[in-house]
Amino acid sequence: MERLGNGPQTGHVAGIEAGRLTPAEYETNFADLHPRLDKHEALVAADRCYFCYDAPCMTACPTSIDIPMFIRQISTGNPLGSAKTIFDQNILGGMCARVCPTETLCEEACVRNTAEERPVEIGRLQRYATDIAMETGRQFYTRPAPTGKTVAVVGAGPAGLAAAHRLSMHGHSVVIFDAREKAGGLNEYGIATYKAVDEFASREVEYVTAIGGIEIRNGQALGRDFSLSDLTGQYDAVFLAMGLAGVNGLGIEGEDLAGVDDAVDFIAALRQARDKATVPIGRRIVVLGGGMTAIDAAIQAKLLGAEEVTICYRRGKEHMNASGYEQDLATANGVIIRHWLAPKRILGREGSVAGIEVEYTAMRDGKLVGTGETGMIAADQIMKAIGQSFLASGLGALTMERGKIAVDAEGRTSVERVWAGGDCVGVGEDLTVSAVAQGRDAAESINRVLAAGIQPATAVA
Known part of the structure; x- marks a missing residue:
């Protein structure tokens, strides 16, 4: 041998x-793998952007952030406006700036990414703006009057938090159930330590939930402490975002x-x-x-x-x-x-x-x-x-596909009033930014149904 x-x-x-x-x-x-740019470094980095009208970088972003816009706002000395442009599409833009594989997404698509040039540092510019907004406690969204509708979210990871924030923006009340002791999901437990230092994941959870109308109940696991039928019987809608708990x-x-x-x-x-x-x-x-x-x-x-x-x-x-x-x-x-x-x-x-x-x-x-x-x-x-694998428990008759929850383009499952997103569904890449996009989009679908006061048609046979 x-x-x-x-x-x-x-x-x-x-x-x-x-x-x-x-x-x-x-x-x-x-120590921090990529420390935050200072003001001068950010202005120099932003000045390299061509502000392309067709913005291939924006197309490559799963959350479709208006990248030329937020970089232009940085270049004109408006980092808070830049942060709002980012958060409008991705409320977890701070963590995504740290952990997104920008080298295969927005920065790979950058027109300056050639053999002679390096791409614009989109990820570091995004961190520059979002960090300033979070450190100054600047909130850009005010929760409207409560609608009286309640939504249960299972999983306090990227998909669940993104969905909860968007639902609260529409005035719905949200209860997040999470099996872990701390909220954050993959961002809290699954990211390399040097990529998110100084308890950033916890601080981001606090920032996201500061909008109000969001309650997090830790130590609550689907299939152990409650079932899907329990949730559908108590809430107007349910969003499943519990991630992957099994290890191959x-x-x-x-x-x-x-x-x-x-x-x-x-x-x-x-x-x-x-x-x-x-x-x-x-x-x-x-x-x-x-x-x-x-x-x-x-x-x-x-x-x-x-x-x-x-x-x-x-x-x-x-x-x-x-x-x-x-x-x-x-x-x-x-x-x-x-x-x-x-x-x-x-x-x-x-x-x-x-x-x-x-x-x-x-x-x-x-x-x-x-x-x-x-x-x-x-x-x-x-x-x-x-x-990792998805451990299905307490889901009842929910339709599965290749070991994960089957959903349509809006995140609707085979059970009425139940949506799903993140790693527990079989669509998209297993990325934080993809989970955020799925949570945000499912929340918009839920809101359309709740606002109309109707029940969604069964999405998956």
Whole structure:
């Protein structure tokens, strides 16, 4: 069996430990990835925009923010007006400015994105404007007189918060049920710590709900504390936005060994840790997967003091869901990315991880197959980042499609007065900005129905 490790292969299990670095190293490693532009930097960056009349950047934004407009407002010294332009379409524009893969969305579409030029820094300009509005407590929307209609939202993540805010803008009362102790969903628990520092996710929740008419009930899970039928019996409409709670398994020998962890749990624990020095990490880590979760887990493992971190992905570089920018960020932080390797079995010693056996893969006749060649990578910790699944519970007769909730173009489900959006539905990309767009649009659909005082037709057979 070939050894694939990147350093000395001693076979020693180093163990998973906390406090590998000094306090100063933790502070430096987990500092803001892209600090906010100052006024001068923002004006210089805004001045590069051509303010295109056809705005390909705007077309590439899932929330259709008027990007030329908000950049022009920054260039004329009006950051608050710029923030309103952003929030009109995306009330979570602050977080999206931090975590959106702008390199594959608006900035990729920028006409200045050529071999000779770099694109306008749209994401950083969006953060500049939204941060100023939030830090000054500037609210742009006043809740009208209550309509007397109540809407239940399940899930306090991006889709749920966006829907709740838009519904409140129309005067409806909203109750958000969330299974976690803190609101925010993916923004609170699933984002790399260095992308959203200083408890930004919590501050954004406070900003969004400051409009009024929104109540959040934490520790309330669908299927455990209430059912969909309970909600439809008590509320005028329901919006389901509970995200993905299940983690896909490897289905291989050794998966139950100590040191085999879910990458999403690792990221969540790190985000909630007040002291990074308390988070244990191995010396040699293998991360399985090719998406953003794999990249975030691998980079943060390195930042916590892991000596060797290897991402193993079963396909090629061009097939990875993580963008080229994120892959480059990982390698710049010392992460090794190996392609065309699939996990075969996890090796253990005295009940703990000692390494992983992988098999080389290849594409043959359009199908991914194992070649029969294997190798071993020494490791004391394995992180699984091979995707999440939707755990349906308490949904009754709701129609499902490919394991997720089936919806139409407006987010309506097969059950009357029930809409859904975000990662729990099978449309759109699994991005924060896409979830915001779905929550916003579903809220507009709900409002049209509630305003008309009629019941929606069944949307999905």
